[in-house]
Each structure stands twice: as structure tokens, then as C-alpha cells.
Amino acid sequence: MREGSEGRxxxxxxxxxxxxxLNAWYGESxxxxxVDFSVxxxxxxxxxGRNGAGKTTTxxxxxxLVGRRAGSIRYRGxxxxxVAPNRIAHAGIGFCPEERAxxxxxxxxxxxxxxxxxxxxxxxxxxxxxxxxxxxxRASTAQATKLSGGEQQMLAIARILRTGAKLLLLxxxxxxxxxxxxxxxxxxxxxxKKRGFTVLLVEQNFRFAAxxxxxxxxxxxxxxxxxxxxxxxPSRMEKLHEYLxx
Amino acid sequence: MFMxxxxxxxxLFGQVLLGLINGAFYAMLSLGLAVIFGMLNIINFAHGSFFxxxxxxxxxLLNYLGIGYFPSLILAPIIVGAIGILLEKTLISRLYKLxxxxxLLLTFGxxxxxxxxxRNYYGSSGMPYDIPGVLNGAQNLGFMYMPIYRGWVVxxxxxxxxATWIAIEKTSLGARLRAATENAxxxxxxxxxxxxxxxxxxxxxxxxxxxxxxxxxxxYSVNPNMGDNFINTVFAVVVIGGMGSIIGSVITGFGLGVIxxxxxxxxxxxxxxxxxxVMVIVLLARPRGLFGRMV
Ligand SMILES: Nc1ncnc2c1ncn2[C@@H]1O[C@H](COP(=O)(O)OP(=O)(O)O)[C@@H](O)[C@H]1O
Ligand SMILES: [Mg+2]
Numbered sequence: 426m427r428e429g430s431e432g433r434x435x436x437x438x439x440x441x442x443x444x445x446x447l448n449a450w451y452g453e454s455x456x457x458x459x460v461d462f463s464v465x466x467x468x469x470x471x472x473x474g475r476n477g478a479g480k481t482t483t484x485x486x487x488x489x490l491v492g493r494r495a496g497s498i499r500y501r502g503x504x505x506x507x508v509a510p511n512r513i514a515h516a517g518i519g520f521c522p523e524e525r526a527x528x529x530x531x532x533x534x535x536x537x538x539x540x541x542x543x544x545x546x547x548x549x550x551x552x553x554x555x556x557x558x559x560x561x562x563r564a565s566t567a568q569a570t571k572l573s574g575g576e577q578q579m580l581a582i583a584r585i586l587r588t589g590a591k592l593l594l595l596x597x598x599x600x601x602x603x604x605x606x607x608x609x610x611x612x613x614x615x616x617x618k619k620r621g622f623t624v625l626l627v628e629q630n631f632r633f634a635a636x637x638x639x640x641x642x643x644x645x646x647x648x649x650x651x652x653x654x655x656x657x658x659p660s661r662m663e664k665l666h667e668y669l670x671x
Numbered sequence: 672m673f674m675x676x677x678x679x680x681x682x683l684f685g686q687v688l689l690g691l692i693n694g695a696f697y698a699m700l701s702l703g704l705a706v707i708f709g710m711l712n713i714i715n716f717a718h719g720s721f722f723x724x725x726x727x728x729x730x731x732l733l734n735y736l737g738i739g740y741f742p743s744l745i746l747a748p749i750i751v752g753a754i755g756i757l758l759e760k761t762l763i764s765r766l767y768k769l770x771x772x773x774x775l776l777l778t779f780g781x782x783x784x785x786x787x788x789x790r791n792y793y794g795s796s797g798m799p800y801d802i803p804g805v806l807n808g809a810q811n812l813g814f815m816y817m818p819i820y821r822g823w824v825v826x827x828x829x830x831x832x833x834a835t836w837i838a839i840e841k842t843s844l845g846a847r848l849r850a851a852t853e854n855a856x857x858x859x860x861x862x863x864x865x866x867x868x869x870x871x872x873x874x875x876x877x878x879x880x881x882x883x884x885x886x887x888x889x890x891y892s893v894n895p896n897m898g899d900n901f902i903n904t905v906f907a908v909v910v911i912g913g914m915g916s917i918i919g920s921v922i923t924g925f926g927l928g929v930i931x932x933x934x935x936x937x938x939x940x941x942x943x944x945x946x947x948x949v950m951v952i953v954l955l956a957r958p959r960g961l962f963g964r965m966v
Binding site: 488538 | 847849850852853854856859860861862863
């Protein structure tokens, strides 16, 4: 890790996460064709795009969970290409996958405590329960997959707040959830941003994305095709509709 | 002499005890197999060989180094577990991306090589291993005489099975193991060194087999084929209990041992096949086994 990279103001010379020329494959299928984007410390940045554009694959590539990847992924100056997923987590990146990956053979508390602490500065369990009161009530549930979809999503987010990871990758955290739960997740993202976490968020719902994000990248066919600062979103809404085909 | 269901009481209790002893070995062996299967997704055909090596290592410790039974109970599982770890790192770990069948073939081949090596150096007639002094003798239970060593085997097996269950179901390491059984890449993306966890799990399963081998040494003679006599039944136990289920392995192991013992009393002709009969019935009624989780 490069000295002094922490605390550099957003928009400074080196971003917290810099992805350049990223290519990724699942077996023989070439999915990402040169993805370029960056995330500054303290920002909430979204990846928008139609189904199949490669958003999930981009997140999995950052975590080292695709078959093969090439290009460059620099996290605080450290190149993550060729690094094993467990080392990537220990570099300080937390991943909340699209399918949530709640473990049914573990209790709610075991799921919450599963990821090892990778750095100091994670939220303690009391703070997490204050953010997600439902989880406190359901803590003793023996089979975590018995939780409702919304509770499972909260658990999947809570799980990576504990570890001290400073960059959180959230893949469609609002997918398929009721509006009141979506609002709660929105408040949570704002709260963790205030606490200094950096978030890369994949969203289908750009109305929701606009309430939490600083910038938006638009993906199509395995590439980034545009970047829209949140402030410019209203004026570029038509373009965005075109991109997303809505 | 008192009779139960037309059978002399001591004969009945004697066979139940023998059944419990066999069941203790079935339970410990199928437990290791189940844990290994759950985590590595391979059917470890070399499990009987590790059991045999446990007995042999304790025999060697005694005859070459003068190290007795109780230290062997700890040392032999560590030594054989280390050998298992070596084999996992050098050979088995290369097969995880391939079909189950390759792991099965490799471990089957390993067992042939290992058993052949021991047969070559020690012959197949078997070597005695004396019951340690404090566990010698028999206890009058009122309704029968129980050899103390046999009672000790049942108790030791129960303790080890319980300890394994606690380690897997009640500790944070066990939670990681269970989670990795469900979705290993995700657990690794949380920062857990999954390849190392897999290696440790294999070493642990092998150590359990070796522990059973040390317990078996004074009962059955120490010989290169001693694992083979158990392993067929043990595979049936794993299938009946449900692949990968821990509690299932233990309960089914003891249960089948007792069923076998009772069959010896009431219908001796079927005692060798009753386990497989049970297997067929269970598979017809519950293809996932008695305690199988959904896969
Ligand atoms: N495991 C996989 N194996 C092969 N192809 C995959 C796999 N996962 C996703 N894909 C393909 O990769 C493309 C991008 O998928 P994904 O990254 O999930 O898109 P998004 O998250 O933007 O909806 C899609 O065409 C999808 O079919
Ligand atoms: Mg996706």
C-alpha cells in the first residue's frame, strides 16, 4: 500500500480504486472488454446498465471471482490482478453479492460474524444492530435463510460493515425488495457514507441510485460508455433512459 | 440363565455390545468420510488405509520407540493426519476442478499402493497389540461381564464424535467450514483462506480415521487389510446417514452396528448383508439418506 494514499481528498491524483482496461472471461466467454472507471475515497459511485451489461462480472472481477481477468485493478496503489480473493478481502474490500450468499447452515449471528476482521475501524455489533434493528430481533434464528428477503439483504450488508473493509461493493441491494426496505437501505448507504466508507453500487433502479450516489457510470456490452455526475442527472435523464432502454 | 425373546440374556447383551463396538468404528470412520465429502466433494476411498495406518503407527511407536498406547492415541492421529495433509497438498488438490470420479479413482489407487506397501513389509497375517494394563480385565455389570477395553472404546468414540460435532457446529472455525461447504468462493472472498481450510479438513478427517485405528489395534490384529473389513460397511453408513451429514453418520454408525449385532443373534445368516438391506430400503424411501441435507 502506498504511503499517504489514505486521506487524500476526493478527486486527488490517485483514486482509491482504479480500474483500467479490465477484461474478464467465464471459461471461453469473453464478458468484459476493457472496463475503465475509478472510485475516490468517500464517494458513492454506481454502475448502471441493462441486464447482462457486465456489472456483476465487474464486481466479481474486482474480488477475483471470475475464471480469468486481465488489465489493471489498483486498490490504494496495490494491483489486485492475480491476487487470490482472500488476499483481496484483506486489502480492505467487502463484497455483498447479488444473490446475497446468506448461508443456510449458519445461524444469523454466525453469518454476521463469518467474515474475518481485515482492518481496524469496522462497525461494532451494537452499531450494526442500531442500523438494522430487525437483525437484533432475529439474531438467534438458527437457519439464516429463514429470514425474509429484506432481512437477508440487511444481513448481507451488515456482515461486511464489521470487518473494517473501507470499500464496499454492493450488487443490486434493493433488487426485489419492498419500498420501505429500499428506503431503509438507502438511509443505511447514506449513513455509512457519513462514516467514511466508500461504496461501489450496482443498481437497476436509477431513481434510487440518484438519492445516494455522487457519480454514475453507465455500462454496455462489457464496457463503460459514459459517466454522469449526480448533479447532471436531471439534465441528462433522456440520455440515461436511452442507455438503459426504459 | 435368564432369557429374552427366547435368547439367553448374556448372549443377547454380548452381541449388542459387539455391535456397539463395531458401531463405534463405523461412526468414527463415516464421520471423517462425511466431513471430507462435504468440504472436498471427494469420496475418500483411502479412508480405510488411514484407519489401518493409525493402528500400524501405534504398533510402530510401541515396538520401535517404546511409546505406549495412550501417547499413541494423540501421536498416531497427528502423524497420519500430517501424511494425509501431504497427500492432499501434492495430489488430491489437483483434482478439485474435475469430476468426483477422479478423486475417487485417485484415492482408490492411493489405498492400493499404501496397503500393498504395508503388506510387502509386514505380511498380511497380523501382529498383536496388547491392551494397556489399566484397561485390561472385565467388569461384572450384573447381567453380563463387560471387557473394560470394549467399554472404553465405545466411550472414547462417543467423546470424539461429540467433540467433532461441537467443533463443526459450535465454533467459528466450524461455521467457516460449513459456509465453505455451501459456497467456497464466497467464503474466500470474505478473506478466509479456503484452500488451507480444505487441507485442514482433510487432515482432520484422516486423523479421525487414524484415532479409530489406534482404538482398533488391541481388538483386531494390526494388519494391512484391517481397513478393508470396515470400509464397505462404512460407505453404506455414509449413504444411509446422508452424504455429508455429521449427526447422521454418528447415529447411523452406532445404529447399524447394533442392528448387525442383533441380526447375529436372531438370524445369523443375514448378519453380513443386513447393512446393505437397510441401505436399499432407506434409499428407496429417502434417496438423500436419513439425515441428508438438500443439495
Ligand atoms: N458464470 C457465468 N458463465 C458464463 N457467462 C456468464 C456467467 N455469469 C454471467 N455471464 C454472462 O456475462 C454477461 C454479463 O453478466 P453480468 O455481469 O451478470 O451482467 P449484469 O450484472 O450487468 O446484469 C451476460 O451475458 C451473462 O450471460
Ligand atoms: Mg448483475
